[in-house]
Amino acid sequence: MYIDARHLENHSLIEGDVCIIGSGAAGISMALDWINTPYKIILLEGGGFEVDEKMQDSFKGKTTGQRYFPLQSSRLHCFGGTTGHWAGYCSTFDSIDFKKREWVPNSGWPIQREDLDTYYPRANKLVDIGPYPYDLKFWQKKDSSLVPLPFNENVIWNKIWQFSPPTRFGTKYKDTIVHAHNIHLYTYANAVNIDVNENVSAVKEIFVRNLEGKEHIVRAKYFVMACCAIQNARLLLVSNNVAPKGLGNDNDLVGRHFMDHLEVKSADLILPKAAPLKLYMNDFFVTKMRAELAVHEKKQEEFKILNGTASLTPKLIAKDNIAMIDKFTDDAQKTIKMWEDMKKEFKDGKTLSTSTMAFGEYELFTRIEQSPNPSSRVYLDTEKDAFGMPRANLNWVLTPLEKNSIRKLYELIGQQSGAAGAGRVRMMDWLADERDNSWPSFLGGGWHHMGTTKMSDDPKDGVVDRNCKVHGIKNLYVAGSSCFATSGAANPTLTLIALTLRLSDHLKTIIAKEPNKRPKTS
Amino acid sequence: MKRRKFIWLSGLGAVAVSLTSVSCRSRNHALDKTLAHPLFLSHICDTKTVKDIGNSYRQKMNSEFSEEELTNLLLTDTSGKQIPETSDTLFVQTLLEQKIEKDFRTGNTVAVKGWVLSLTEARQCALFSLAQ
Numbered sequence: 001m002y003i004d005a006r007h008l009e010n011h012s013l014i015e016g017d018v019c020i021i022g023s024g025a026a027g028i029s030m031a032l033d034w035i036n037t038p039y040k041i042i043l044l045e046g047g048g049f050e051v052d053e054k055m056q057d058s059f060k061g062k063t064t065g066q067r068y069f070p071l072q073s074s075r076l077h078c079f080g081g082t083t084g085h086w087a088g089y090c091s092t093f094d095s096i097d098f099k100k101r102e103w104v105p106n107s108g109w110p111i112q113r114e115d116l117d118t119y120y121p122r123a124n125k126l127v128d129i130g131p132y133p134y135d136l137k138f139w140q141k142k143d144s145s146l147v148p149l150p151f152n153e154n155v156i157w158n159k160i161w162q163f164s165p166p167t168r169f170g171t172k173y174k175d176t177i178v179h180a181h182n183i184h185l186y187t188y189a190n191a192v193n194i195d196v197n198e199n200v201s202a203v204k205e206i207f208v209r210n211l212e213g214k215e216h217i218v219r220a221k222y223f224v225m226a227c228c229a230i231q232n233a234r235l236l237l238v239s240n241n242v243a244p245k246g247l248g249n250d251n252d253l254v255g256r257h258f259m260d261h262l263e264v265k266s267a268d269l270i271l272p273k274a275a276p277l278k279l280y281m282n283d284f285f286v287t288k289m290r291a292e293l294a295v296h297e298k299k300q301e302e303f304k305i306l307n308g309t310a311s312l313t314p315k316l317i318a319k320d321n322i323a324m325i326d327k328f329t330d331d332a333q334k335t336i337k338m339w340e341d342m343k344k345e346f347k348d349g350k351t352l353s354t355s356t357m358a359f360g361e362y363e364l365f366t367r368i369e370q371s372p373n374p375s376s377r378v379y380l381d382t383e384k385d386a387f388g389m390p391r392a393n394l395n396w397v398l399t400p401l402e403k404n405s406i407r408k409l410y411e412l413i414g415q416q417s418g419a420a421g422a423g424r425v426r427m428m429d430w431l432a433d434e435r436d437n438s439w440p441s442f443l444g445g446g447w448h449h450m451g452t453t454k455m456s457d458d459p460k461d462g463v464v465d466r467n468c469k470v471h472g473i474k475n476l477y478v479a480g481s482s483c484f485a486t487s488g489a490a491n492p493t494l495t496l497i498a499l500t501l502r503l504s505d506h507l508k509t510i511i512a513k514e515p516n517k518r519p520k521t522s
Numbered sequence: 523m524k525r526r527k528f529i530w531l532s533g534l535g536a537v538a539v540s541l542t543s544v545s546c547r548s549r550n551h552a553l554d555k556t557l558a559h560p561l562f563l564s565h566i567c568d569t570k571t572v573k574d575i576g577n578s579y580r581q582k583m584n585s586e587f588s589e590e591e592l593t594n595l596l597l598t599d600t601s602g603k604q605i606p607e608t609s610d611t612l613f614v615q616t617l618l619e620q621k622i623e624k625d626f627r628t629g630n631t632v633a634v635k636g637w638v639l640s641l642t643e644a645r646q647c648a649l650f651s652l653a654q
Contacts, residue, residue, distance in 0.1 A: 272565040410638065411638055414631065414633075414637075418562075418622065418639075418640055419623055419626035419627040423566070424562070424637060424639070425637070427637075428636060432633065
């Protein structure tokens with residue numbers, strides 16, 4: 001069912017069993033999981049079905065610290081959310097990503113990788129990826145030409161990625177959601193405040209507004225925030241009518257530990273003789289899987305480094321690539337068009353297919369986790385948006401650990417290349433001096449926003465518990481990558497969907513246990 | 523590739539003449555050439571790059587600035603035992619390759635001008651740079 005909240009009478013009351021705030025990858029994944037249950041699900045979307053400049057403006061905010069993408073275009077404020085311009089890169093988190101690592105401050109999740117194992121295949125399906133295995137041997141059985149570099153796997157192993165088409169949730173799942181009898185999708189219902197009871201132990205209702213000046217009230221038994229990492233933090237912080245520091249923020253943790261993956265060209269692998277490296281190649285929108293070079297868990301521990309990978313691109317192609325941070329505009333429409341243009345170039349045969357060609361030089365491109373750092377944070381500005389909400393600013397802060405880890409990654413790949421006689425690695429100038437902790441101008445993130453409502457069993461250490469429930473508030477949950485305690489080496493979408501499905505199962509369990517409360521079906 | 527080989531052969535000729543002229547010891551030219559010739563690197567980069575690496579390495583490693591010092595370090599086997607200067611060049615070449623492989627395998631590497639190199643081949647570059 002679909003309702004445009006602009007057409008409701010002002011101050012309408014919307015009621016349901018579960019209210020999901022936000023219809024991006026997390027919100028839609030959860031809503032889909034509740035179709036045909038006996039519960040009435042309210043799915044709120046602040047915008048409409050298409051990207052709208054006025055809605056994007058509400059995401060606008062200042063950025064300080066390390067150079068970052070424009071906030072107003074790095075997230076899409078419409079049905080489908082940021083899947084409208086994601087690249088479709090999927091891989092699972094590794095076991096080490098969940099562990100407490102003494103060399104990574106503030107690391108450690110209260111759950112382990114095994115807790116997501118049953119959810120990853122379901123997440124895979126939602127993003128239109130075929131067989132689940134992220135395992136090299138599985139793929140080699142299908143294609144014997146997927147030959148790895150001859151490295152010691154106890155040092156450098158091949159982390160498998162799979163590529164979603166990429167699934168645009170707003171397109172693919174619109175009809176399913178709109179026609180689901182128990183899912184009530186409200187567009188132009190932008191959550192602006194969460195109202196709680198006097199002792200801040202439960203959410204009573206939330207307020208939604210639209211640019212037509214209408215405000216409505218939403219009541220439900222359970223509320224799930226799925227607005228993205230920056231907006232989840234923002235909404236908690238602005239909801240300060242009863243709790244002056246904001247909801248879930250007794251320990252000043254909401255908005256802190258903001259993380260992104262560091263993405264940056266870093267080195268070259270030079271071979272003595274040109275060779276095809278199909279296993280590592282990615283022809284956009286064509287390749288189904290590829291491997292990236294990753295450091296073994298034991299070596300991460302030995303050298304006290306972060307988890308990350310290096311991808312390979314023929315130098316012939318990579319030399320002309322402009323860093324994403326240099327071409328990412330503040331116009332959200334253009335960020336969508338950027339991917340469409342790339343897709344078209346491939347279809348038109350304007351882009352070189354790399355998978356079977358032999359090259360002598362390959363660029364090594366880093367994707368590495370950011371260590372959870374409380375100084376890297378989202379906070380409220382004094383300036384307000386058109387809804388009257390203080391804007392969210394970002395101070396993105398990196399540490400020397402990230403740079404040391406990148407350098408070590410390439411030293412290890414260089415050592416393996418040398419030992420195998422496969423080639424030599426030449427790090428870029430910005431990595432050459434080990435005493436230099438500065439970053440090159442072309443360093444970017446993946447516009448992967450994570451960590452702002454960190455998961456921890458201890459309220460003094462995190463905002464949500466292991467079930468993604470905000471500490472101290474019995475019916476308020478958070479879905480998405482804001483719950484990530486660490487960012488892992490892999491892009492977040494697959495894992496945030498898996499985590500959301502886990503939350504969904506949890507909610508189904510507890511809602512079913514409620515005594516004498518007949519769920520509403522319409 | 524042909525051009526690279528030509529440059530290398532020319533460069534190595536100069537090495538042989540130069541090292542012989544500055545060396546006080548009586549060593550054969552072929553051995554000098556072998557020691558100052560990082561074989562794998564010669565396939566992937568030109569003489570200028572090797573010279574630059576060698577110069578940077580010598581700046582980085584103050585104690586390894588002389589031809590004699592570098593030669594002594596290169597003329598040790600994988601267990602650290604000194605190799606006679608009268609050794610067969612083929613034997614020395616094999617030995618250097620073994621040392622390089624072991625350097626990489628055991629993490630005995632050094633980053634010079636961004637290149638992740640075996641300590642042995644970095645010393646070969648240094649020796650090469652002395653002759654240029």
